[in-house]
Amino acid sequence: MKIVILSLAIIINLYAANNSTAYQWDAFIQKAVEASFTIKQDEAQLSVEKSKIAQSTLWKNPTLEMSFDDGLENSIDYTYFEVSQQLPAWGENSSKKRAAEFSLDSAKYSKDSTLLKVQYQAASLFQRIYFLKKQVEMLDKQLRKIKDLQEKSKNREELGEISGFESSRIEILRQQVLMKKQSFQNRYIKSTFEAQSLLNVDSEVLILGDIVKADENKVETMTASLEKSPEYAKHEAMLQATKQELALVKATRYALPELYLYSERDLNPNNNIDSTYGFGFKLSLPLWNTQNSKIEMQNAKIQKSTIKTQEVLYKLKNRVSSYHKLYKNSSKQFEDYKKNLLDPSKIYYETSVLSFELGEISLLELLDAQTLYFQSQLEHQNLISQSYIYWLQLCKASSINLLKDN
Incomplete structure (x- = not known):
């Protein structure tokens, strides 16, 4: 029976290994970019x-008009023929083209902005999986320590050195840690499912290596020139396109001229066919509608777009300032935590282990020291994780490309 169970375990492990893919930081982010439907x-x-x-510089197609009747020689024949061509207003096509070019620029910056959003979505997920994995490993380590302590306490209980009441406290602690580990494992599994969706893969997603932090000098450089941010540049290009649309409205506010050539055929009194040829132009008179309301509406759009562009830059500066302060504070916090809590709790725990071996402290005191130390480790990891989140947000606000600027 044991052989069968062992064989099944080996098969399951081999299957899991064959149906999983491990990614390092850069590869994980690159895969997310390649799989993004939004970028496509x-x-x-x-x-x-x-x-x-x-399309913006093309003229409108000419118009053909023909009339047919039987008034010439008792047979159906054409009696009127006209070709007309509407001409563009002065500066119309150039304004259209410039507006289209700025719209293209805006679309390019929009794609760059989407690229960064996908990168940071992937980076945030990688970071979450990374720290959840470390926390599960810490709890595994604590469970191993508890198991070792259970074996030692069992021997001491048989010798009468500790009571069964004290030994039962170990099992309670083990169950507490086990439940906490399961909670972290569930969050880890959920995050890996999110990774499968983000990377558009069917295999289980594993991560390798450490988080790669962007160069601090690059972050400072980008922070000082937020006007280069794709998000800001996108709205600036949209503003310029709106201004060109105003120029287009002004160019076409009056009637567009239309040239035409015609040929007309008719019977003269001698029953002969006379053909008449001519040309001319058509132009409506802007007496009632001078398009002033369109110009006012376009000016309002420019004002709205200007305010939006200013808002984007303001928010970028505000986010950079906020996340910079939060990152500095959180970095100092986890350093202080290590110095004032984690390191002392480690020394206290190691000392307690030696004291317990020498019979100087009780089992309950040792359990308290162990719990304090491992809780301090988990909290320290939480603080580091939060610091990394703020750093990532700072890089995002500074428009750092995680694949190029590291």
């Missing part, structure tokens, strides 16, 4: 915007 949609939008530029 942005790439398709670029093709649309490029087509708009080609």
Whole structure:
């Protein structure tokens, strides 16, 4: 029976190994970028915007008009023929083209902005899995320590050195730690499922290596020039496109001229066919509608777009300032925690282990020291994780490309 169970365990482990893929930091983020449907949609939008530029300088198609009747020689024949062509207003096509070019720029910056969002979504998920994995490993280590202590306490209980009441406290602690480990494991598994969805893979996602932090000098450089942020540049390009749309409205506020050529055929008094040729132009008179309301609406759009652009830059500066302070404070916090709590609790626990071996302290005192130390380890990891989150947010606000600027 034992052989069968062992064989099944080996098969399950081999199956899991064959159906899992391990990713390091850069590979994980790159895979998320390649799998992103949103980025692919942005790439398709670029093709649309490029087509708009080609379309912007084209004239309208000419119009053909022909009339037929039987008034010439008792047979159906054409009596009127006209070709007309509407001409673009002065500066119309150039304004259209510039507006389309700025729209293309905006689409490019939008794609860059989406690229960064996907990168940071992946980085945040990698970071969460990374720290959950470390916390599960810490709890595993504590469970091993508890198991060792259970074996020692069992021997001492048989010798009458400790009571069964004290020994039962170990099992209670073991169950507490086990439940906490299961909670962290569930969060870890849930996060790996999210990773499968983000990376668009069916195999289990594992992570390797450490988190790679962006170069601090690069972050400081980007923080000082937030106008280069894709998010800000996108809105600035949209603002410029709106201004070109105003120029287009002004160029076309009056009627567009239309040239035409015509040929007309008719019977003269001698029953001969006379053909008349001519040309002319058509132009509506802007007496009632001078398009002033369109100009006012476009000016309002420019004002709205300007305010939005200013808002984006303000929020970027505010986020950079906030996350910079939070990162500095959290970094100092976990360093102080290590110095004032983690290191002393470690020394206290190691000393308690020796004292218990020498019979100087009780089992309950040792359990308290062990619990204090491992709780301090978990809390220290939480503080480090929070610091990394703030650092990641600072990099995101500074528009750091995690694949290029590391």
